[in-house]
Amino acid sequence: MTVSVPATSANLGPGFDTLGLAINLRNQVKITTSKFHSVSLKGEGSSNPKLKDNNMFINIFNDFYKNISNKKQQFRFEFQNEIPLSRGLGSSSAVIISAIASAFAVGGMELSKQKLLNLALQFESHPDNITPAVMGGFTVATVDDHEVHFIKKKLPKNLKAIVVIPNRPISTHLSRKSLPFKYNKDDTAFNVSHSSLLTAAFMSENWEMLRAASKDRIHQYYRMKQMPELFYVQKIALRNGALMSTLSGSGSTFFNLVYEEDAKNLISKLQKNFSHFKIFSCDFDNDGIKVDY
């Protein structure tokens, strides 16, 4: 059985803990029954001997599997990872989502996408990465009474994501700690209006509106201060065809959305200025998690 989950970019500027979308970089795990427990790992994270993120997978998988099945079965897990670790591209959410889904699939128990999202809240209280990881596309989500409420919109093929991955992370913990405790009414209303307009722009495919709508006043500035080059990444991107240019999750990756025909030029402009960062184009993903038996 094989489970794969896409990378995700959350917040999208003003949509703090709310908006996200799925990018077609996938983490895949192949699970087969085996006499002994074993793990292999290729791709992102494979140079880390602690296999930290994979242990998180195994722990969550085992937790659910023991509740679903009373068989004492051992498994071989073969991981093939494309999502960079600790760069704000949803690698933790991908692990959580794929581990839960794998346990249900291997245990032979049905699991709706809605239930998968609700179960994932135990491990990740914000819905902005887990929702696009499960559903694909652009998603708007909130949590109410332990349930994820969301709306999804597919993304068209003529748009590309240009991801700019710095050579070092911003700690999610430090990044959250750097945010103010309180916001004034103007900044609050600013983000309410921009996140709503950005949502309407995605829903109505009004891409020219992204530029005005993707501005944020409540988190990006505070987080980007920890890696000031990011202000220049954003400036260069917006001057060279990016329809929007936002911090991916809590960073350090920068997410840029462009028309297909502008992708090549934007990559070359960014690469010229940030030769030490990994910069490439990706398709969007509209499927979310895939489980193949």
Place this chain on the structure above:
Amino acid sequence: MTVSVPATSANLGPGFDTLGLAINLRNQVKITTSKFHSVSLKGEGSSNPKLKDNNMFINIFNDFYKNISNKKQQFRFEFQNEIPLSRGLGSSSAVIISAIASAFAVGGMELSKQKLLNLALQFESHPDNITPAVMGGFTVATVDDHEVHFIKKKLPKNLKAIVVIPNRPISTHLSRKSLPFKYNKDDTAFNVSHSSLLTAAFMSENWEMLRAASKDRIHQYYRMKQMPELFYVQKIALRNGALMSTLSGSGSTFFNLVYEEDAKNLISKLQKNFSHFKIFSCDFDNDGIKVDY
């Protein structure tokens, strides 16, 4: 020449200073050239001898007209008003919008809806009433660099607005003053996510999502405390078929959205409990301002 503008309900719960929609109660003014300046007023406000809101119309009209035309022409203004005054249904925005549009129309000068919105910002800095008044339908708007950026979605005929108009106003000024100066991160993120989800629900016509998405934490509670019956209006509405039930602008009107088939029952339930309030059903408006020569 006749200009008419619809009533509007702004905020729609979480969409503080951002979301609004147009309701088919219209203020109309008929303007004819005349030897002497004269004004007649029928409908809402006609019992007020000061004609306060009409003076606002004449002042704004004159301001613009004198810049557009160098003729020393006098006019007869015949107002026919359906929008209640000072109840949070956009009567001021309707006056501003219709006065500017009338001056341009009478002066024979073209005026796009976008320019009309931008000009209206001189008199009303928030875009949440003026945008649906001009465009009709459901609108998401923000102001950036003296320009209104907005997206509109038409509302279908099988939805109705049930408006509950209390027998007294909440002062807009007091209502704004009652709001906190600062919001914590949780309440800010709550409104960002709910306003965005509400936007997605309107854009995708996912009416069942309105109930979860229309919750607010940043303004309604503080304003409703000034007229505590409103908490009961909301409770009764949500228990009797309202898909959403929100304070209209800064009040005192309560706006409820229902499927057509639930309108009659909701009105009767509300009327039984609030016999001193004016309660009735309206269609939504998808046209916004209308100028007929």
